[in-house]
Amino acid sequence: MTSPSVTPGNAASGGDPAPARLTVGIVSAGRVGSAVGAALERAGHVVFGVAAISDASVHRARTRLPDSEILPIEEIAARSELLILAVPDAELAGLVRGLASAGVVRAGAIVAHTSGANGIGILAPLREAGALPLAIHPAMTFTGHDEDLSRLSNACFGVTAADEIGYAIAQSLVIEMGGEPVRVAEENRALYHAALAHGSNHLVTLILDAVDALRTALTGPGLLGQQIVDDQPNGLAERLLAPLASAALDNALRRGRSALTGPVARGDTAAVAAHLDALAATDPRLAAGYRALSLRTAERAGAGADLLELLEKGR
Secondary structure: OOOOOOOHHHHHOOOOOOOOOOEEEEEOOOHHHHHHHHHHHHOOOEEEEEEOOOHHHHHHHHHHOOOOEEOOHHHHHHHOOEEEEOOOHHHHHHHHHHHHHHOOOOOOOEEEEOOOOOOOHHHHHHHHOOOEEEEEEEOOOOOOOOHHHHHHOOOEEEEEEOOHHHHHHHHHHHHHOOOEEEEOOHHHHHHHHHHHHHHHHHHHHHHHHHHHHHHHHOOOOOOOOOOOOOOOOOOHHHHHHHHHHHHHHHHHHHHHHHHOOOHHHHOOHHHHHHHHHHHHHHOHHHHHHHHHHHHHHHHHHOOOHHHHHHHHOOO
16 A cells, blocks of 8 residues: 555654545444545545444445445554544544553544534543544534435535644545535534534424424315325425525525514514414424524514513413
């Protein structure tokens, strides 16, 4: 194997910090790790080994990284110039402690995790052993399907490093994968992650609640030849909501506060009250979610006292 022209060792001694051809190990072959590994291979790095335990992980490893061996974690760590830790957030600290105790990570190796919630502090045991710590979080959701790879190449990555050399390496790796690196200070990782979770995970909940309400509203005989409303995804309710929701998201991202429309933004207390009654009759939990989001919308829109009173009294 051709040695990388730039390794962590010569980066630390003042050379060009941009990583060249690196020997990469992945722990583990989940949705994130397998996608990141495939992106690094496309960039010319060599993913020699991957840890995979579950049947799904083994399948992803063999499908996305067919030239990589499925190996024990300790062997992967010992051979890696770039070690990617792509385990769930709750497992990361234990994995790091185990690797540090085993002494298997070589001094000068780059160790990068993909956790959004954590910075480099969680990698302290490996940093003390001479590793170069990076947090490289792809700010996107992974499904385990083919679209992950195309989405990854257009995603932003929240990166955190210990020094400017580390940031330069992280930046180069992200750019090589086709992403856009975004610097996140160590002390701001929790806020960064909370913002992304609020804007993505809660968006899914909001859309699913809206779909549930639409399914109830559309119950009954449809037009001639129209699909029957059922509880399966990608049905009539979803098609009805999709253009509106897509336009709202696009407008919010491109136009900011001016994208806010609807009865709450207009201060239409009677309409909002009717919405609450209809939703409560369908499912009180839908009504509670609508009330909470309407109150926040009213605060942003500077709504009048009567609307705020209506929305606050149910809290």
